[in-house]
Amino acid sequence: MTGPGEATGPHRATPPAVARxxxxxxxxxxxxxxxxxxxxxxxxxxxxxxxxxxGGRWTVxxxxxxxxxxxxxxxALSWWRFSYLxxxxxxxxxxxxxxxxxxTVPNDRIRGIEIEAPPVHRLLGLVRVRIDAAAxxxxxxxRGAGTDEELLIDGVPxxxxxxxxxxxxxxxxxxxxxxxxxxxxxxxxxxPAPEPExxxxxxxxxxxxxxxxVGGYLAVPVAAVGALSRIVxxxxxxxxxxxxxxxxxxxxVAVLAVVLALVVLAVGAVIGAAVVNWRFRLVRRGGSxxxxxxLLTRRHTELEIDRIRGVAVADGAGMRLVGAARVNGLVTGxxxxxxxxxxxxxxxxAQAEELGRRLVDDPGPLTPHPAAARRRRIARAxxxxxxxxxxxxxxxxxxxxxxxxVAGVVLTVLGVPLGLGRYASLGHATGPRSxxxxxxxxxxxxxxxxxxxxxxxxxxxxxxxxxxxxASVVACVGxxxxxxxxMDMAAHDVAAFAVGASEPWATRLVPTPSGEDETNRS
Amino acid sequence: xxxxxxxxxxxxxxxxRTAIGLWVTESLISALFTLVVVVALLIWVPSDVGGPVPFxxxxxxxxxxxxxxxxxxxxxxLKHRVYRWEVTGDAVYTRTGWxxxxxxxxxxxxxxxxxxxxxxxxxxxxxxxxAVFTASSQGTVRIWHLEHGVAQRVADDLAVRAERxxxxxx
Numbered sequence: 001m002t003g004p005g006e007a008t009g010p011h012r013a014t015p016p017a018v019a020r021x022x023x024x025x026x027x028x029x030x031x032x033x034x035x036x037x038x039x040x041x042x043x044x045x046x047x048x049x050x051x052x053x054x055g056g057r058w059t060v061x062x063x064x065x066x067x068x069x070x071x072x073x074x075x076a077l078s079w080w081r082f083s084y085l086x087x088x089x090x091x092x093x094x095x096x097x098x099x100x101x102x103x104t105v106p107n108d109r110i111r112g113i114e115i116e117a118p119p120v121h122r123l124l125g126l127v128r129v130r131i132d133a134a135a136x137x138x139x140x141x142x143r144g145a146g147t148d149e150e151l152l153i154d155g156v157p158x159x160x161x162x163x164x165x166x167x168x169x170x171x172x173x174x175x176x177x178x179x180x181x182x183x184x185x186x187x188x189x190x191x192p193a194p195e196p197e198x199x200x201x202x203x204x205x206x207x208x209x210x211x212x213x214v215g216g217y218l219a220v221p222v223a224a225v226g227a228l229s230r231i232v233x234x235x236x237x238x239x240x241x242x243x244x245x246x247x248x249x250x251x252x253v254a255v256l257a258v259v260l261a262l263v264v265l266a267v268g269a270v271i272g273a274a275v276v277n278w279r280f281r282l283v284r285r286g287g288s289x290x291x292x293x294x295l296l297t298r299r300h301t302e303l304e305i306d307r308i309r310g311v312a313v314a315d316g317a318g319m320r321l322v323g324a325a326r327v328n329g330l331v332t333g334x335x336x337x338x339x340x341x342x343x344x345x346x347x348x349x350a351q352a353e354e355l356g357r358r359l360v361d362d363p364g365p366l367t368p369h370p371a372a373a374r375r376r377r378i379a380r381a382x383x384x385x386x387x388x389x390x391x392x393x394x395x396x397x398x399x400x401x402x403x404x405x406v407a408g409v410v411l412t413v414l415g416v417p418l419g420l421g422r423y424a425s426l427g428h429a430t431g432p433r434s435x436x437x438x439x440x441x442x443x444x445x446x447x448x449x450x451x452x453x454x455x456x457x458x459x460x461x462x463x464x465x466x467x468x469x470x471a472s473v474v475a476c477v478g479x480x481x482x483x484x485x486x487m488d489m490a491a492h493d494v495a496a497f498a499v500g501a502s503e504p505w506a507t508r509l510v511p512t513p514s515g516e517d518e519t520n521r522s
Numbered sequence: 523x524x525x526x527x528x529x530x531x532x533x534x535x536x537x538x539r540t541a542i543g544l545w546v547t548e549s550l551i552s553a554l555f556t557l558v559v560v561v562a563l564l565i566w567v568p569s570d571v572g573g574p575v576p577f578x579x580x581x582x583x584x585x586x587x588x589x590x591x592x593x594x595x596x597x598x599x600l601k602h603r604v605y606r607w608e609v610t611g612d613a614v615y616t617r618t619g620w621x622x623x624x625x626x627x628x629x630x631x632x633x634x635x636x637x638x639x640x641x642x643x644x645x646x647x648x649x650x651x652x653a654v655f656t657a658s659s660q661g662t663v664r665i666w667h668l669e670h671g672v673a674q675r676v677a678d679d680l681a682v683r684a685e686r687x688x689x690x691x692x
């Protein structure tokens with residue numbers, strides 16, 4: 001079953017594309033990681049519970065051997081039934097044990113290729129290739145940016161992965177050319193001369209110290225502790241060491257516990273950040289940006305510079321204290337954009353801003369929003385507290401239960417600084433080729449987008465905003481989160497901002513000077 | 523209410539008046555559900571429970587009655603005044619909402635898909651919704667409740683023109 005398709009290094013390029021298989025070594029990897037066998041767990045657990053674990057060493061041994069065999073069998077089966085083919089016009093992946101599925105992705109729909117090397121794969125010299133494809137475009141399957149699909153080719157040698165990447169990306173860039181005749185395939189296949197690399201960012205290990213102030217990394221130790229406690233819960237009691245409760249005074253214990261928890265949080269966040277971002281590097285090679293990172297799993301993500309529509313520089317409340325920030329590229333048709341679009345996962349603010357400026361024109365300093373926006377931000381920040389206060393007042397009056405009332409009052413008072421902070425973040429700017437909007441307090445994000453990125457405008461004005469002469473404007477873009485808001489800007493600036501931040505069609509928004517509203521209404 | 527000038531231009535065309543009938547019907551149906559919930563509250567929650575229950579027993583029905591009154595007798599007409607749409611040479615433009623208003627503008631060159639949908643109630647009133655999709659998940663324009671023939675013509679016209687003028691920037 002191996003045949004000529006066994007992928008070993010660079011292949012002869014021109015002959016009719018043959019279906020290739022992944023390396024046989026992947027069976028070992030999948031056996032060890034129970035990749036396919038994992039799906040059987042929901043079936044296996046009730047079955048085991050039915051049979052019952054009679055205790056005894058041999059049952060356990062038999063169980064381990066059995067599970068490993070099942071895993072080996074399923075891994076071998078799925079390797080046997082998997083093949084892929086990078087033809088001249090499309091990548092085709094065939095898989096499936098019982099029902100065969102064939103997925104064909106045209107080359108011009110491929111948006112990027114990611115090569116990742118998890119630890120077990122690395123031991124055997126294999127990698128995993130993810131091919132990102134935009135579903136849709138003109139077909140009716142396309143519903144916005146959220147419907148991307150991907151192909152996963154798990155377990156090819158690194159050299160084959162590189163060949164695949166070059167082949168697919170080269171063919172793709174030739175597709176829009178007017179003459180897609182088969183002869184074109186020959187020269188296109190020749191290895192292009194290695195293009196010079198330019199390093200845009202390199203991770204400095206000292207930046208790991210920022211990690212304890214970033215929400216996302218703080219979640220790492222919390223999740224780890226949660227998982228650990230669940231494991232401890234599952235263990236039978238006789239396996240747990242007999243720990244006596246601490247016999248110290250309780251205040252001392254409480255302080256110690258808090259200090260210990262803080263240390264664990266900080267260390268865990270640093271470790272988490274190190275595992276994900278280890279030796280992060282961002283380089284520009286030809287028309288692509290390539291990001292490489294990871295300690296255990298090395299990830300190798302490639303983004304086309306042509307598809308970058310903007311950058312988002314985010315700095316949370318904690319990051320602002322130490323002057324840190326991170327940069328995300330806003331790339332059209334990128335699946336899992338939060339992770340793959342990262343251009344600088346964590347770093348000093350100045351460097352983040354500099355990187356952003358190198359990719360997208362800087363539109364200049366932000367214009368703050370009018371004073372009415374400050375009142376509105378404060379009012380909005382106090383709303384939740386006020387509602388709780390009212391509910392608390394009702395409870396106090398009817399049931400004499402006052403803690404909710406106190407909590408409501410405290411929250412209402414805290415709303416004032418929160419509202420001020422949120423107002424301070426608001427701003428927008430337009431430049432000759434790009435524009436910027438900024439919003440948020442706990443996670444503040446400044447998005448800088450090219451004018452051509454805008455595929456629509458959405459202006460909203462609530463009743464309160466109309467009274468205050470404000471409006472919120474969302475620039476709809478086919479990249480990143482899909483929309484970036486300029487919140488509570490002066491209502492009379494909206495049309496000018498939209499015209500200045502997108503292409504000429506936006507002049508449709510400009511109000512006609514005198515009394516046309518009345519003529520239309522009649 | 524002081525009439526401040528709108529932040530952006532008003533789209534040119536209003537919806538057919540049958541849309542009002544549709545909105546009233548929708549409100550009546552949801553009023554039925556509200557009624558069921560309120561009656562259930564009055565029947566099954568005993569009045570002699572302490573805490574906020576006695577207060578809620580008269581507050582909830584009043585709020586529900588007001589909501590039904592507004593949604594049946596006021597909101598459909600307000601909506602008909604607010605909902606407007608227009609299709610010009612290079613863009614689709616709508617205004618929706620009633621208290622809170624939303625203007626959406628999408629250029630024809632960035633349209634990816636155009637759909638016409640007719641809900642059950644819409645079919646009774648001979649209406650249809652045109653939905654225009656772009657590459658952005660937030661950049662979707664829906665022109666609600668056009669007469670069915672008009673909706674179909676608008677959708678066909680937009681699809682043809684989008685095909686012709688699509689650019690590759692997205």
